Amino acid sequence: MKLSHFNFKLPEELLADRPSDIRDEARLMVLNRKEQTIEHKLFKDVIDYFDEGDVMILNNTKVFPARLYGNKEKTGARIEVFLLRELNEEQRLWDVLVDPARKIRIGNKLYFGDDDTLVAEVIDNTTSRGRTLRFLYDGSYKEFRNKLTELGETPLPKYIKREVEPEDEERYQTIFAKNEGAVAAPTAGLHFSKHLLKRLEIKGVELPEITLHVGLGTFNPVEVEDLSKHKMDSEEIFIGPDAVETINKGISNKKRVCAVGTTSMRAIESSVSSSGTLNEFSGWTNKFIFPPYDFSIANCMITNFHTPKSTLLMMVSAFAGHDFMKKAYEEAVKEKYRFYTYGDAMLIL
Template sequence: MKLSKFKYNLPEDLIALHPAPNRDESRLMVLDRKKKTIEHKVFKDVIDYFDNEDVMVFNNTKVFPARLYGNKEKTGAEIEVFLLRELNQDQRLWDVLVDPARKIRIGNKLYFGEDDMLVAEVIDNTTSRGRTLRFLYDGSYDEFKKMLYGLGETPLPKQINREVTPEDRERYQTIYAKHEGAVAAPTAGMHFSRELMKRLEIKGTDFAEVTLHVGLGNFRQVDVEDLTKHKMDSEQIFITEDATKIINAGKDKKKRVCAVGTTVMRTLESSVSTYGHVKPFEGWTNKFLFPPYEFQVANSMITNFHLPLSTLMMMAAGFGGYDFIMEAYDVAVKEKYRFGTYGDAMLII
């Protein structure tokens, strides 16, 4: 499968810059893989496709305010620091990306906030843009974390080219987010409102939660034509025993098991037994799903409309069938669906 097969013409004005006024009122395109039909709905209509003992699997990761703006010592040059992951609590060590990276060297000090309230020292080069920072802070860990996150900004993807607003802190997050660690939101889950979750629950739909801490690898450009040569960044995942029981029971009863988002699909496919059952797991995954691929756990999926040449779009094509997904994307452009993080959704059954 070649990278160039995932190119399509996306008018810039179809990339959603803001969320829909209400979470569950985005548009929803429903693709039936057997019948090869395409229906146009509103997201809250998703309830019509799920019944008693069907299973929805959610990613309960929580996005933290990962983007910081600061200044370099001596020159005062402005820099953007993107927090990727915490390496050591006691030593206040973080892996970060810096931009512009060219002049940020080991030993440099970086200053953040009014009156340089937080200082960090560059202690390692990890990649061309990657650095390891030690934050120089003497207070308690809780005070440090509060200050760090107070200075941080909601890490909207670059294609949402506008100022971050207070609304983003709430909307760039699912309502069931629990475990902090993501630098990007699991976007399919952002369409679920409390009312819709309650209605699904009353209908008898079972919920299972897994955790995948979404990294920036999702947005990294694929720069090889042969997709088998692309390496995904590793992301941390957790699948509890409770979650596996709910998911496997749904499978055994031949019910609809729905992966809410590409991150859930990747998590489930990263820990599967030979019988197609999910196993409890705690660790890392760099699984890259693209067509042709035989999915073993979920038999339905909710996902957004992804940008051209993205690994997220490739996974959707792997699940929905390449030709059918490309046809659906063609329809979505013609019907002016909204694309990207804050865009509309697709249910593939």
Template sequence: MKLSQFKFKLPEDLIAKYPAKNRDESRLMVLHRKTGEIEHRIFKEVINYFDDKDIFVFNDTKVFPARLYGNKEKTGAKIEVFLLRELNEENRLWDVLVEPARKIRIGNKLYFGEDDSMVAEVIDNTTSRGRTLRFLFDGTHDEFKEALYKLGETPLPGYINRPVDEEDAERYQNIYAKNEGAVVTPAAGLHFSRELLKRMEIKGIEYGFLTLHSGLGNFREIDVEDLTKHKMDSEQMIVTPTLVEFVNHAKDTNHQVCAVGTSVMRAIESTVSTDGHMKAYNGWTNKFIFPPYDFTVATSLITNFHMPYSTMLMMAAAFGGYDAVMKAYDIALKEKYHFGAYGDAMLII
């Protein structure tokens, strides 16, 4: 497959700037893989496609307030710092991106907060935009993290072109989010409300959790036409023996396994053994899934409508079939579905 095969024109007004009023009342397009049939539903009707002992797999990663604004020493220049991950707890070292990168050198100090209460020193240049910062802070690690996160804001994707508001801290987070470490929310899960989870339980639909800390690599532009030459950024993931047993049993008893989001699908496929079953794993994955690809565990996928050229669109096309998914996207554009993290959902079944 070529990068140019995932091009389509997305009008600005179809990119969702705000979430739906109620999580489970976004629109839902259902694409049937075998027939190509398409249905238009409301998201909470998703459970109509599943039965007793079917299983949903969620990603319970938790997004932290990763975007900070600071000032450079002496010049006072405004610098955006995007926290990627903590490298060393004891020494307060963080892997970050900075903008504008050209203004930041090793040895520069950055000040954060109205009273410059947080100070960081640049100690390494890792890429053209990436840096390692050492935060200077007296206190426990918990106190440091609390102070740091108070300065940060919810890291909405750049295509949601508006200021962050108070509601985003809650709505750009799944209701079951638990394990902190993501800078990108697994958006397919944003459609699940507590009421919907309860209705799933009543119907006998089961669910389990894995953790994959979604990073900014999801939004990094692919700069090669030949997709086999693209390298994904590595992301940390944990798949427990309990979930593995749960999912493999569902597979062996011919029940549906629904991956809620492309991050879940990626994690599942990163752990599949030669016999087609999942195995427990705690480590990193840089798996890149694009058509054609044979999926061995999940029987259905819930995902949002993604940006042109994105790796998430490529995975959806790999699962649903390239022609069927691109046709579904044409229909979504005509029917004015909303795209992006705060947008509408698709069930590929």
């Protein structure tokens, strides 16, 4: 399929810049692939579609406050620094994006915080906006990371034009977030409340956790019409033995196995055995899923509503069927569902 197959008109007012008032009361569109039906529910109704022994795979990555603002030495120019990934703990080297990039060259120093106790030196150019920074801080590694957290800001996506608000620190994080390392939230998981998770647990639904640290590459635009030529950025995955055992048991018992989010789906599809079961995994994936694609692990998926031409839309189209997904998105626009990070959800059965 071509890039142009995934274009559609999305009214700007449907881009959600705030979360729903209550996590599990976002809207939920339910797609039944076999019956080709569409239902309109609330997210908390998701429990009605799962029974004892069914499996929901959760991504427990935790977003860290990746957006910092520093001042360039001498000029004092304000520079945004977006932390992408740590390269070397001992040397405190990080891959970052800087904005405005034209002002930042190798050898420049940036000063952070009112007291300038945290300093970074630019030691390499990686892309037009990418830089490698060496952070200079007079303290232990733990104290350094605490300083980054103190100075950092919740990394809301750029499409959200408003200032970061206090509630974003909690709402741009799933309630099961544990393993820090993501620079963007696994958004389908944002709809789960403690109450809903407890109800699922009581009903006997299995809730194994895996980790995929979401990077900004997930949101990079596709710039080639031929999708086979698009290269995804790599993201780090951890799939442990307990999750593998629970998920494979669900597969062998022919239960509903549901990937919560494109991140969970990408993780499990990156570690499939020759017999179509899940393997343990610790490493990186640059897997790009687009139609046509045969899924091996999950037979069900929860996801948000995605933007035109995005790799996320391509994945869910591969899962639901391109024509059915096109029809569902037309319905979503007509019914004014909310799109993107803080938007509404879809359950694909």
